[in-house]
Amino acid sequence: MDDPRWLCVPALARAPAPSGTTAMRIDQLLGRGQPAISFEFFPPKTDAGFNQLLATVEELRPLEPSYVSVTYGAGGSTREKTVDLTVRIQRDLGIRSMAHLTCVGHTADELGGILDDLWAGGVRNVLALRGDPPAGAATFTKTEGGFAYADELAAFAAARHDFCVAVAGYPEGHPQCLNRTRDLENLKRKVDAGGRLVITQLFFDNAEFYRFRDEAERAGIKVPEVAGIMPITNVSQIKRFIGMCGAKIPHPLLTRLESLEQDPESVYRAGIDHATEQCADLLKQQVAGLHYYTLNKSKATADIAKRLNFDHAF
Template sequence: MNTEAVPTPKNLASATAQPPLRVDELIAQSTVPTRSFEFFPPKDDEGFVALYRTIDRLRPLQPGYVSVTYGAGGSTRQKTVDLAGRIQNEIGIRSVAHLTCVGHTRDEIGAILDGLWDAGIRNVLALRGDPPKGQTEFVQTEGGFAFASELISFIAERNPGFCVLTSGYPEGHIHCLNKVRDLENLKAKQDAGASVIVTQFFFDNAELYRFRDEARAIGITAPIVAGLMPVVSVAGVKRMVALSGARIPNPLLVALEKVEGDNDAVAQIGTEHALQQSRDLLANGVDGIHFYTLNRSRATVDICTALGEP
């Protein structure tokens, strides 16, 4: 089903105007910062049942959009397209499909874009991607792309109807030589056609504000949506921090380690920290908040409920 309209989200400026499918248009029309949620395609049917339950619980929070990740090495190719399409067309939430360069030729990327377009998806988060399991370095596929900026140019030229979102790294990408170079690379992604930036998660808002100031200073004008990941597991956050280059402030780390064996206490601290971050981000004029839900609903529901209506 190809529909250009989804149910009117609360945070649109006008209740009568047709809500746009493109996230850049949504953000431009929105009078308040957008709230969005990220999911990954589960491995099996049981995981999908649990995910749909999660989406059911999150839906009343009226997210501006949700995004669906693309598995390392393209492992979730069809699942990402199908899940993003189903969330938008059957559940009625505007969706963003992630897409990476890993293991794909231009022709394959073109075919995936056609599949997304046919499913009514108008938003793509275009990424270079991480190396598949067992490999340490990203290797460009013959006939494929070396950097996200090349993928973004390809999409913008081939399918200008897509809103292309891109990744930003408040603390610098883990493999970048320095933050100045990383920001220049981000500017190149905007110049290639990306119109919304979604950041890597961070635990210290000062990092986001510095990143935003430095980005604006070099002519990055695209909205910057702040990525937040409420901590639900100490081992999990340590693993993700090691992979992402984000840092955990010491007081938060000490508090989490003190209750490491108690899942509820860990989640409570993680939720409270993300809630304080959210309040501060909203007070400081952030364009949107993107919650890395890890396919769970509890922390995101608690935070958005405490924040009140968007």
């Protein structure tokens, strides 16, 4: 599955290690009574795209993100690009960063090498993921000498260095797990293996998140859950995403968006309205953090922040 969120960048130069608070682990920030605000980016394919991305990160800097995360390419395709970009954001821009890492196509030795590079580069936060099956494959196949599930990578990363390891959660259930209770048992396994926070898949109905948070608590999952937010700015694009990740758009919202489809400005406004309402409600319900899937663009996230009058961020 070629989810464009996990697409890929040219190798980047390295610079001196960070000092002070940017070196902090994310779990040292959470639980201080303020929500963490974070932005997710994917490594661009070209030099021009890379420079544009750094400019986008700079545009969002005034929002003082708690951290910025960088995805790992579908099919394990962005090893150096993800490492270099994550290190560059941490070291050169002085913004705390988190690298996504997947088990796809890697042996444990290779994953160990990537974790060593991140650690040497000053990165202290890793999102441990299994990854999706490669395009055309229905199921995930473990690489020989690698890992079958994210809990194994979470344990491996936590043992390798003193990383803050994050893991993924699915408020509406993971698409390949037909039983929500089983899915939560698997999430608990990841947390028990070393996951210090959960970052969720995108969702559009907060009731799904609250139910997930309550069920996770009952299942004995005690770590903070950070809510994944994707502002809808394009109807066909969002339909493609939800087709891949299993999230649902509430019927009234979908009907409204479809009625506006020929008018991109109105779709944008409706998408920002919905995401702003979602975030305001989540903040009221004391969410541990808001994680924005930015798709490498600053405008939607900045517009939401402006309307929420962010002074919540660290």
